[in-house]
Amino acid sequence: MSKKKKDKKINAKKEKYIKFRKEKPSNMTLSSVDLTPEQEKQRKADEDHIDSFSRYNRSPPNREILERKTKSKR
Numbered sequence: 001m002s003k004k005k006k007d008k009k010i011n012a013k014k015e016k017y018i019k020f021r022k023e024k025p026s027n028m029t030l031s032s033v034d035l036t037p038e039q040e041k042q043r044k045a046d047e048d049h050i051d052s053f054s055r056y057n058r059s060p061p062n063r064e065i066l067e068r069k070t071k072s073k074r
Helices: 012-020 037-056 063-073
Strands: none
């Protein structure tokens, strides 16, 4: 015996706010800003500076880790 499908009730709150829903575009188009050659050089220099900073300025390990390493070496 199959169950009969009940009529779906529309939620009053959903119906009230359905007008505020907007369809979102499926894909985003990103375009870069046209920079002058001098701005392009500055951007490149900034990126290089950030890359070198992140490569060479590593934070030291936590104190707990250092203590654990010294204990294991004994």
